[in-house]
Amino acid sequence: MRPISRQLPTPNSQFPRLGVGDWGLGVIVAGIVFVVLFVAAAPASAHHSFSAEFDASKCSDITGILTKVNYENPHSYIFVDVTNPDGKVVEATFQLSSTTNLKRGGADRPTLMKSVGKTVTVRGCAARTGEANRYAAPWIKLADGTVQRVGQDVEGNLGAPER
Numbered sequence: 001m002r003p004i005s006r007q008l009p010t011p012n013s014q015f016p017r018l019g020v021g022d023w024g025l026g027v028i029v030a031g032i033v034f035v036v037l038f039v040a041a042a043p044a045s046a047h048h049s050f051s052a053e054f055d056a057s058k059c060s061d062i063t064g065i066l067t068k069v070n071y072e073n074p075h076s077y078i079f080v081d082v083t084n085p086d087g088k089v090v091e092a093t094f095q096l097s098s099t100t101n102l103k104r105g106g107a108d109r110p111t112l113m114k115s116v117g118k119t120v121t122v123r124g125c126a127a128r129t130g131e132a133n134r135y136a137a138p139w140i141k142l143a144d145g146t147v148q149r150v151g152q153d154v155e156g157n158l159g160a161p162e163r
Contacts (some may be wrong), residue, residue, distance in 0.1 A: 054095075054136040056154035058126040062092055062135070066120045066143075071109040073098050076150075078112065078137070080122060094122050094137040096150040107140070107148040118143035125154060 064082035076096040081089050096102060099109075120142055124135030138151040 053128060054125045054154075055128050056125055059123060059138075059155055060126075061121055062124045063119065063121045064092065066112075066115045066118060067091070069109065069112045069116060071099055071102075071112070073100075076102060078122070078140070078150075080120065082133070090133055092122075092124065092133040092135065094124055094135050094140075094150075096137055097152065102150060105149045107150050111142070111148065112140075115143040 062080065062082055064080040066078060067081050068079040070077040070079075076099055078094045078096060080092045080094065082092045083089050096107075097105075102108065102112075120140055122135070122137050122140045124137055127134040127136075136151055136154075138153055138155065139147055139149050141147050
C-alpha cells in the first residue's frame with residue numbers, strides 16, 4: 001500500500017492573508033477612521049458662541065438664594081431662587097464657562113458649593129430667545145463676599161462690583 005500523499009496549501013494559495021497593502025485592510029482602516037472622526041465631531045457640532053444665544057446688551061445683577069450647582073462640561077450651570085417684585089419665587093438658570101476655565105479662575109466646585117442655600121448676586125445676560133430666567137453669567141458674588149469670574153467678559157472689565 002502506498003501512503004496517501006496530500007499537497008498542503010501554500011500560505012498564499014488557498015488561504016490568502018490581508019497585508020497592509022491589500023485593499024481589504026485599507027477599507028477597514030478607512031471605516032474605523034471615519035467612525036472615530038464622526039463620533040469625535042458630534043459634541044462640537046452642538047457648541048455655539050455667546051452672542052448666538054445670549055444678549056450682551058441685556059445684562060443685569062440678579063440676587064437670590066443659590067440652590068444648585070451643576071459642575072459639568074461643556075458648560076456648568078447654577079440655579080438661583082429669585083423673588084420677583086410681586087413676591088413670587090422663580091428659579092433662574094445661569095450658564096457658566098467650562099469646568100477647566102472655572103478651576104483656572106478659582107471658581108472650583110467646592111468654592112461654589114459653599115454658597116448653596118445662601119444669598120448670592122449673579123451678573124446675568126439674558127437669552128436671545130426671550131426665554132424667561134435663563135442667563136449667561138460672567139461673574140458671581142458669593143455669600144462670603146468674594147467675586148468669582150465664571151464666564152465670558154462680554155461687557156468689558158467684567159462689569160463686576162468692587163471685590
